[in-house]
Amino acid sequence: MDLIKAYTKGLPPENEAKQFGALVAAGGQWVIIPHVNPDGDAIGACLGLSHILSAAGIESRVVLPDTCPDYLRFIAGSDQMIDYKVQPQIAEDAIKSADVIVWCDFNAANRCGDLEKPASLPGKQRIMIDHHLNPPAFDGLMISHKAVSSTCELIVRLVAEANLIHLMSLEAASALFVGILTDTGGFAYSCSEPAFFGLVSALMTFGVDKDAIWHEINNRQSEGRVRLTGFALAEKMEIIPEFKTSVIALNSAEMQRFDYKPGDTEGIVNLPLAIEGVEYSFLITERDNRTRISMRSIGNNPVNTFASTYFDGGGHKNASGANSGLNVADTAKRLKQLLPELLKLRK
Numbered sequence: 001m002d003l004i005k006a007y008t009k010g011l012p013p014e015n016e017a018k019q020f021g022a023l024v025a026a027g028g029q030w031v032i033i034p035h036v037n038p039d040g041d042a043i044g045a046c047l048g049l050s051h052i053l054s055a056a057g058i059e060s061r062v063v064l065p066d067t068c069p070d071y072l073r074f075i076a077g078s079d080q081m082i083d084y085k086v087q088p089q090i091a092e093d094a095i096k097s098a099d100v101i102v103w104c105d106f107n108a109a110n111r112c113g114d115l116e117k118p119a120s121l122p123g124k125q126r127i128m129i130d131h132h133l134n135p136p137a138f139d140g141l142m143i144s145h146k147a148v149s150s151t152c153e154l155i156v157r158l159v160a161e162a163n164l165i166h167l168m169s170l171e172a173a174s175a176l177f178v179g180i181l182t183d184t185g186g187f188a189y190s191c192s193e194p195a196f197f198g199l200v201s202a203l204m205t206f207g208v209d210k211d212a213i214w215h216e217i218n219n220r221q222s223e224g225r226v227r228l229t230g231f232a233l234a235e236k237m238e239i240i241p242e243f244k245t246s247v248i249a250l251n252s253a254e255m256q257r258f259d260y261k262p263g264d265t266e267g268i269v270n271l272p273l274a275i276e277g278v279e280y281s282f283l284i285t286e287r288d289n290r291t292r293i294s295m296r297s298i299g300n301n302p303v304n305t306f307a308s309t310y311f312d313g314g315g316h317k318n319a320s321g322a323n324s325g326l327n328v329a330d331t332a333k334r335l336k337q338l339l340p341e342l343l344k345l346r347k
């Protein structure tokens with residue numbers, strides 16, 4: 001038994017790993033798609049899986065519904081990704097000629113934006129590898145487990161359970177480490193199981209340079225991004241003590257003032273939770289004329305049911321997201337009106 005398999009403890013279950021292993025053995029052309037507005041876990045998982053497939057002799061392409069944030073472009077293979085926003089025809093052709101389509105780090109077709117239709121093309125073998133809650137019915141191999149920290153962790157487990165760990169390389173392990181690091185907030189949440197650290201420890205043996213990855217993700221931000229964070233906290237954060245809530249609403253003009261690039265607001269939503277007494281944090285942003293709400297909470301205060309009940313969204317208990325059909329200001333107004341309902345959902 002290899003080092004990583006010692007920690008997987010049947011997650012994912014053997015039948016899923018077997019089916020995945022059979023698909024890898026069958027080869028063919030694969031396309032891997034992440035969710036819109038991809039984060040470290042989505043990009044790390046897509047590229048990590050792509051490296052693993054390459055080692056198996058499988059031709060795979062990562063096709064993004066929209067732009068990869070700059071801070072993730074250090075990951076090996078990121079220069080080979082196809083951005084649908086930049087190369088729509090190449091992206092569609094890649095998906096059309098694929099035998100296998102992987103939904104990576106999302107579970108509903110509408111989470112991959114403009115790729116919703118191509119990602120759902122009939123007649124394709126589909127695989128979902130994801131850790132978000134409440135996956136809808138899926139036409140394909142569903143490897144969906146909410147108990148893992150990240151889709152990257154799930155891929156490490158899947159590869160080990162499928163007896164394919166010999167395909168793991170330094171490039172793959174490093175990409176997968178990125179998602180484990182970012183989706184746990186630097187090992188702060190969603191990773192309390194001892195087995196998790198055993199798994200990470202085993203992954204490190206492939207030569208992952210943790211310090212270099214930390215540096216790439218945290219210490220290479222643009223001046224605009226750091227100033228936008230400062231502006232959001234100093235000028236835009238509204239604390240509503242009776243609801244233990246912080247709301248930050250940033251419209252497009254405010255974001256552009258700081259030369260906004262995709263990914264620049266990543267992480268801002270977590271910062272108000274540092275304030276004593278704040279248990280909920282909401283960040284409302286505007287991107288491509290769409291209003292997005294990021295939701296975070298501490299402890300037994302679910303935000304996912306709030307996201308799905310009152311907005312078009314969902315996610316994890318303490319980390320959810322939603323779309324809003326209203327503009328930023330009106331979304332903030334509606335959100336604040338709904339705060340009494342939020343408190344009713346407390347356990």
Ligand SMILES: [Mn+2]
Pocket residue numbers: 041042105131150151183
């Ligand atoms: Mn994730």
